[in-house]
Amino acid sequence: MTRNVKDDGRSSRWDSHRETRRAELVAAAVRAVDSGGTDVSIADIAAEAGVSKPVLYRYFADKAELHGAVGMWAARQILDAVVDAVLAPAPTRERVEAGVAAYVETIAGHPNVYLLLVRQHTGGTDPLADGKQLIAATFARLLGDTFGRLGVDAAGAEPWAHSLVGIGESAGQWWLDRRTMSRAAFTRYLSEFVWHALEGTTAEYGVDLSALDRPEIVTPLRKSPR
Structure with missing residues (x-):
């Protein structure tokens, strides 16, 4: 028998948090490119955002998705x-x-x-x-x-x-x-x-x-x- 699970809003809150975090990381990427030029690396963007590269890749599958x-x-x-x-x-x-x-x-x-x-x-x-x-x-x-x-x-x-x-x-x-x-x-x-x-x-x-x-x-x- 399948149990009905009541939606307690956690999923929507996570989605909202994820979108907010992605927007913050995009803003960091813009700042990094503005200051570092078109050859800026993913490591540079992560540093600007104050996170590690693995954390950055939790929100973007790869460099192409971030771009x-x-x-x-x-x-x-x-x-x-x-x-x-x-x-x-x-x-x-x-x-x-x-x-x-x-x-x-x-x-x-x-x-x-x-x-x-x-x-x-x-x-x-x-x-x-x-x-x-x-x-x-x-x-x-x-x-x-x-x-x-x-x-x-x-x-x-x-x-x-x-x-x-x-x-x-x-x-x-x-x-x-x-x-x-x-x-x-x-x-x-x-x-x-x-x-x-x-x-x-x-x-x-x-x-x-x-x-x-x-x-x-x-x-x-x-x-x-x-």
Whole structure:
């Protein structure tokens, strides 16, 4: 006979503790990479966290899983900053420019972390994969809502969103690697590119993107739940 075991909440408390501890270890990894550069070791991360490597591996199966968790952390930082910027009340082009500026500011705040993640991508498993999917899904919803309000076919929202993510990743890596221009100049060039891509897309459908600035069209957009 099977005995029914009453759930006393210990399992949920352990899950909550585990997630909290993982977040603390990810924060330690970010600090270690910020200060030590892209070649920082697992031992360095463990030391920053004040734990041994075996303890670190209780929470992450391997180095790739830890990098993936850092990648999701970075994606959420980018997403929060960009979405807040593009949803702020302002003319449409200014919101696009603000979104790009927020992205550049975010990666500039943790250049070693960002470069570590994109270089890991080129060398094998992509630690940014889940994070990029999250960003693209949010962008797709925002684009779909925007084009829907303009009466434009929004079927392309998903590939357009993934294209924006790819452009941002590639251009961001180039700038952080080269630093051959100022942040202001890079932000301006990237903003112009993104704006004209969006403006050109709507123009193909005979719609002026600046129509979003008219009061009868503008309606609040909501953030996707994360």
